[in-house]
Amino acid sequence: DGGITQSPKYLFRKEGQNVTLSCEQNLNHDAMYWYRQDPGQGLRLIYYSQIVNDFQKGDIAEGYSVSREKKESFPLTVTSAQKNPTAFYLCASRGWSSGNNEQFFGPGTRLTVL
Amino acid sequence: QQPVQSPQAVILREGEDAVINCSSSKALYSVHWYRQKHGEAPVFLMILLKGGEQKGHEKISASFNEKKQQSSLYLTASQLSYSGTYFCGTEQVQGAQKLVFGQGTRLTINP
Numbered sequence: 001d002g003g004i005t006q007s008p009k010y011l012f013r014k015e016g017q018n019v020t021l022s023c024e025q026n027l028n029h030d031a032m033y034w035y036r037q038d039p040g041q042g043l044r045l046i047y048y049s050q051i052v053n054d055f056q057k058g059d060i061a062e063g064y065s066v067s068r069e070k071k072e073s074f075p076l077t078v079t080s081a082q083k084n085p086t087a088f089y090l091c092a093s094r095g096w097s098s099g100n101n102e103q104f105f106g107p108g109t110r111l112t113v114l
Numbered sequence: 115q116q117p118v119q120s121p122q123a124v125i126l127r128e129g130e131d132a133v134i135n136c137s138s139s140k141a142l143y144s145v146h147w148y149r150q151k152h153g154e155a156p157v158f159l160m161i162l163l164k165g166g167e168q169k170g171h172e173k174i175s176a177s178f179n180e181k182k183q184q185s186s187l188y189l190t191a192s193q194l195s196y197s198g199t200y201f202c203g204t205e206q207v208q209g210a211q212k213l214v215f216g217q218g219t220r221l222t223i224n225p
Binding site: 031033035041042043044045048050056058090094101102103104105106107108 | 116144146148154155156157158161201203210211212213214215216217218
């Protein structure tokens with residue numbers, strides 16, 4: 001089945017530690033995105049990548065880093081520089097084949113800083 | 115550049131209709147609608163492209179008014195399963211193929 005997987009589902013981190021969230025897709029989509037959602041709030045864009053080996057900052061990139069070495073994978077690292085990292089992190093992918101350009105989300109990773 | 119959704123929340127009885135609006139101050143290329151259940155990821159409902167085409171999906175449909183840069187989501191004869199938070203994501207004409215999301219509309223359907 002085609003889809004987007006994120007791991008882990010829940011993640012606990014001590015202050016000062018870096019953590020990496022995984023995102024993999026087998027939809028053959030070119031573009032991938034990372035969003036952050038705080039309780040009761042909307043979705044804010046952290047980073048996005050439209051092609052392998054290239055990515056751009058979104059609206060709230062400070063304290064985060066990404067890489068796009070493979071088309072299928074777009075991991076997000078939450079660094080110790082992120083002041084308030086506790087949130088729900090959502091990865092998404094999007095393709096443009098046959099005129100379809102829907103964007104789909106993975107199941108998300110819930111990060112809690114202890 | 116964040117689109118504005120209205121209303122922020124709505125409570126209905128099963129079988130009633132609802133309309134959720136999404137407005138932008140920027141020229142839009144597309145509008146995407148999602149529904150999110152509590153604790154889950156957003157689920158794609160439909161996409162509307164520049165051109166004003168109205169789309170439908172069972173009892174859920176949507177329209178896109180280019181002149182007003184506004185999209186509306188219509189839920190008719192609502193079911194309990196329609197409960198959740200609805201988000202619109204907008205893509206600008208002069209943009210980088212990324213979506214900017216509204217703050218969401220919480221829909222509660224009571225029996």
